[in-house]
Amino acid sequence: MAKSLLLISRQAPWSGPGAREALDIVLAGGAFDLPIGLLFLDDGVLQLAAGQKARALQQKDLSANLQALPMFGVEELFVCAASAAERGLDASALALDEVQALDAGQIRELIDHYDQVMTL
Template sequence: MPKSLLLISRQAPWSGPSAREALDIVLAGGAFDLPIGLLFLDDGVLQLLTAQDARAVQQKDLSANLQALPLFGVEQLFVCADSAAERGVAPDTLALDDVNVLDAAQIAALIDRYDQVITL
């Protein structure tokens, strides 16, 4: 049985390549049926905002990658409630519908459930 992987995405969508790399890793893992989860933490929650204009910073839009997650079997999506609140992101306004909002204790338990954890 393949080991499970939790990827923690902590970077804002346009602060560098980390947000895109995190999504690429998750999509690749999902394509190979790896048990995989994605946690948006810290500025990573900003990736989930709707109506972002990537052209303003001459970047490629990440929304297509986010929408493709379920198509690749990536259904374990999580967002940190504290990170979202600190950045004024209401959980009901996220670009993805099936995101589980977790508090700090739930995040600690989540991390313990996975065999491997990568933070970007």
């Protein structure tokens, strides 16, 4: 049986390649039926902000990748509630409906649940 992987995405969508690389890893894992979860933490929660204007920053829009996650079997999607609140994001108004907001204790439990954890 494949080991489960939790990927923690901590990069803002426009701060460099980290956000895109995290999504690419998760999509690839999902395509191969790897038990995989994705946690948006710190500035990574900004990837979930609705209505981003990536072209204004001459960046590629990540929203299509985010919307594809469930189609690739990636259904374990989490967001740090505190990180979202600190950045003025209401967890109920994020670009993905399927994301579950977690507090610090729940995040510790989540990390313990997975065999491997990777942070980008």
